[in-house]
Amino acid sequence: MVSERRAEDRKSEPRKSDGRIDTRQIDTRQIEGRQLDVRPLDDRKLAVLRAIVQDYVGTEEPVGSKALVERHSLGVSPATVRNDMAALEEDGYIQQPHTSAGRIPTDKGYRLFVDRLAEVKPMTAPERRAIRHFLDGAVDLDDVVARTVRLLAQLTRQVAVVQYPSLSRSTVRHIELVALAPTKVMLVLITNTGRVEQRMVDCPGTVGETVLAELRAKANARACGQRLPDVPELLEALPAAFEPADRPTVTTVLATLFEALAEQNEERIMLAGTANLTRFGHDFPLTIQPVLEALEEQVVLLRLLGETGDASMMVRIGRENAYEGLNSTSVVSVGYGSGDESVAKLGVIGPTRMDYPGTMGAVRAVARYVGQILAES
Helix, strand or coil: CEEEEECCCHHHCCECCCCCEEHHHCCEEEECCCCCCCCCCCHHHHHHHHHHHHHHHHHCCCECHHHHHHHCCCCCCHHHHHHHHHHHHHCCCEECCCCCCCEEECHHHHHHHHHHHCECCCCCHHHHHHHHHHHHCCCCHHHHHHHHHHHHHHHHCCEEEEECCCCCCCEEEEEEEEEEECCEEEEEEEECCCCEEEEEEECCCCCCHHHHHHHHHHHHHHHECCEHHHHHHHHCCHHHHCCHHHHHHHHHHHHHHHHHHHHCCCCCEEEECHHHHHHHHHHCCCCCHHHHHHHCCHHHHHHHHCCCCCCCCEEEEHHHCCCHHHCCEEEEEEEECCCCCCCEEEEEEEECCCCHHHHHHHHHHHHHHHHHHHHHC
């Protein structure tokens, strides 16, 4: 088990006076993987570690003590910085990639940076408008997901992953029944997350408009606002409320509805930006092949995103990812939904040498707008 950075509920996240989330106050929790023993450091060493992470992410070059003193106002001499770097290296927060080189952060160093030092970078007003404008053009749920995953990949220049809203956590918004022929009915199921499922029903006899209207009204009265997995139990006794002659038709329509619900239980995800990994070839020890293979496994991606019902921000770094092929990557994910509850997750995957504040800010902003669109749809 390793520590995992998560926020509490959105409403209870600690914030600074400017509204930004103060990640230094966010608790870490346990996840699957290896233990990263992150110990407290004094403020001066924390400042040195922050500077090393920022410089290495920005320059892609190992960082030396002289460069740190020149670029940052640390308020101490180069000799003191060298001593602090030696202590950080001894504790496993930084390492020397080769002789005579500067230092680079380790997974443990990045972990402490995210937990204690990183502040989620807020999106600018133009960026927020651009996100809203791009997502507002979506015409249906598939389009929302497709636009979201492309947008995330473009904003972060990483691999973006978006999970479709889970039907197990979705609720019924409306059930529509439309007569197409004397014995044929079109069944339409609309969820609160914007998903629309259509089925054609061949009925055992002629369907009267009165029966159809009564079935529509009673089905919606019992199912609207209810979670989809609960719908069969709520409606299974409905045929008994109709005249014996109409019960075969009602039973057939309901059976089609239940089949539609069962068929849609499989989780679905969409991926974009895999080509972005080619920009970071030197960030992977040998080859990006294990990463690409992992990205092809939907089960792996769903595990990386985390539990659907958890809306909090999650950052998994390097060896914290239980899948060995992704030990050289970091995953930033968060839940999104049409209300206070998360119905799915979205996030990005990239090398551990990642702009964590910027990535976390982009992921959170996109999730917020997707949730608003689902609520308004």
